Amino acid sequence: MQDALRQFKANIFQALAHPTRIAIVEVLRDGELPVGVIIERLGVEQANASQHLAVLKAKQIVAYRKEGNQVFYSVRDPLLIEVLDILRRYFQAHLTESMAMLTEMAQSESVVNGAKSL
Amino acid sequence: MQDALRQFKANIFQALAHPTRIAIVEVLRDGELPVGVIIERLGVEQANASQHLAVLKAKQIVAYRKEGNQVFYSVRDPLLIEVLDILRRYFQAHLTESMAMLTEMAQSESVVNGAKSL
DNA sequence: TTCGTATATTCGACAAATCGAATATACGAA
DNA sequence: TTCGTATATTCGATTTGTCGAATATACGAA
Numbered sequence A, B: 001m002q003d004a005l006r007q008f009k010a011n012i013f014q015a016l017a018h019p020t021r022i023a024i025v026e027v028l029r030d031g032e033l034p035v036g037v038i039i040e041r042l043g044v045e046q047a048n049a050s051q052h053l054a055v056l057k058a059k060q061i062v063a064y065r066k067e068g069n070q071v072f073y074s075v076r077d078p079l080l081i082e083v084l085d086i087l088r089r090y091f092q093a094h095l096t097e098s099m100a101m102l103t104e105m106a107q108s109e110s111v112v113n114g115a116k117s118l
Numbered sequence C: 001t002t003c004g005t006a007t008a009t010t011c012g013a014c015a016a017a018t019c020g021a022a023t024a025t026a027c028g029a030a
Numbered sequence D: 001t002t003c004g005t006a007t008a009t010t011c012g013a014t015t016t017g018t019c020g021a022a023t024a025t026a027c028g029a030a
Helices: A002-016 A019-027 A035-042 A046-058 A078-093 A095-106 B002-015 B019-027 B035-042 B046-058 B078-093 B095-106
Strands: A062-067 A070-075 B062-067 B070-075
Touching: A002 A019, A002 A046, A002 B002, A002 B019, A002 B078, A019 A035, A019 A046, A019 A078, A019 B002, A035 A046, A035 A070, A046 A062, A046 A070, A070 A078, A078 A095, A078 B002, A078 B078, B002 B046, B019 B035, B019 B046, B019 B078, B035 B046, B035 B070, B046 B062, B046 B070, B070 B078, B078 B095
Parallel strands: none
Antiparallel strands: A062 A070, B062 B070
């Protein structure tokens, strides 16, 4: 069913359609981590991190494992990391327009400061 | 800037986080098409298609070209097609859970009817 | 048990996405 | 011009996502 597949893809994209969730996936790139460490590395509120993790869990992006007092999360399939890497290349390939786009989108907010260390 | 890159990725994902927009990108896979044909192939409302195209255009996913009376759209970078293909593999790899997930998400609506012809 | 830490869930306020209907614009043909 | 077709934009209603604050749960240690 074509529609089911598209719905599925849309779900994945939606799951990743937030900078914090992308950051979570990236921080888990090299293996599982307990929530505490994720929070610490990202510098977000505990509740907020937990909500984003819930989204990623619901969409099956991450797996989790309880160990004693804490919960370890990991990315379920390295294919997703691959997707993020492709987008990094995409970003670099269209650097100029990408920056313009981000700058534009940042209008009132402040999101962009440069493009070093990609 | 790490944050800029994540914001950029999130934008791309958000742009693709809708089945109709994924369908648009897929229908453009083999080359540009005028809006009319896109509408016809997808079977969506004209206004709705135009709105989704506006989103894809704003996020630089598609390029457009006017020719006389009509506007032709195309995917700006085949890397994105590659991403969609990766997700198809992802879907297949996790077929069982994927279907379960979709079924669950379809609860009240009806989205899933099978998984033939991927 | 009770306590402290780790994580999850709920809540209410607010922002953003989505839709169809209606309307506007662009452009070629007559 | 004026008309007809192709596409875009605006509008209001509804839904969905997001946040921080508050609260709840799970679990090991004492």
